Amino acid sequence: MTPDYGKTFKHWRAGASETPDAPWHQYTRHAFVEGLRDGSLPHASFLQYLVQDYVFLVHFARAWSLGVVKSEILEEMTVCANTVDGLVNHEMALHVKTCAAVGISEDTLFNATEAPENLAYTRYVMDAGLQGDFLDLMAALAPCVMGYGEIGLRLKAEAAPNTPYTDWIDTYSGAEYQGICTTVGGMLDAAVARRLGCLDASPRANALQARFTLATQLEVGFWGMGLRGA
Numbered sequence: 001m002t003p004d005y006g007k008t009f010k011h012w013r014a015g016a017s018e019t020p021d022a023p024w025h026q027y028t029r030h031a032f033v034e035g036l037r038d039g040s041l042p043h044a045s046f047l048q049y050l051v052q053d054y055v056f057l058v059h060f061a062r063a064w065s066l067g068v069v070k071s072e073i074l075e076e077m078t079v080c081a082n083t084v085d086g087l088v089n090h091e092m093a094l095h096v097k098t099c100a101a102v103g104i105s106e107d108t109l110f111n112a113t114e115a116p117e118n119l120a121y122t123r124y125v126m127d128a129g130l131q132g133d134f135l136d137l138m139a140a141l142a143p144c145v146m147g148y149g150e151i152g153l154r155l156k157a158e159a160a161p162n163t164p165y166t167d168w169i170d171t172y173s174g175a176e177y178q179g180i181c182t183t184v185g186g187m188l189d190a191a192v193a194r195r196l197g198c199l200d201a202s203p204r205a206n207a208l209q210a211r212f213t214l215a216t217q218l219e220v221g222f223w224g225m226g227l228r229g230a
């Protein structure tokens, strides 16, 4: 079952599922994800992913901060500012805690060298926001937010009882994170209605879909990076 994170996400998700390479499927059913689900993902791969993901979150906090800059109304600003707070003050704590348990300090995390796949993704998102408007930025940010919500919910239902990755699964399937996905989805629907009216009928529909689909492909690359190194 696909979770309901609003009609804009539903539309973009369908657009990233219908092409023969179905990037949304590649992203949400990636071998890395299946390794989290059945517990077969090597711990070294997971740690390497977490180190990269910490740096990823630093840059995502910058991108969501750009969302504050590009907001047109207070409601948009509130959602973006709350997301920055969530990222900086909460979401990164999972990474810090897991890495601290194996002797990786927060300083090491913050100064980790970025893998090219990581760099490509975060800078693409930043550029979408710098070059475009609020919707360009949101189309590039949405796969990350909603994709992890969808993956988290599925893994919660399907994970092997003895997978060591329950902390990760619980973070993204939990009520708090699911609430963020619903709130961002609702804000996105209102932002689209306000600027474009109907998304389908807008001359910008294809360009926004292309941003969402490309960000989805960059998520696939990010999982691949996680599997590659360890």
Ligand SMILES: Cc1ncc(C[n+]2csc(CCO)c2C)c(N)n1
Residues within 6 Å of the ligand: 053, 056, 057, 060, 083, 086, 087, 091, 144, 145, 148, 180, 219, 222
């Ligand atoms: C590669 C990668 N993609 C998505 C997420 C999940 N995520 C990143 S920023 C953000 C915004 C809301 O908190 C969410 C959910 C991740 N951690 N790593």
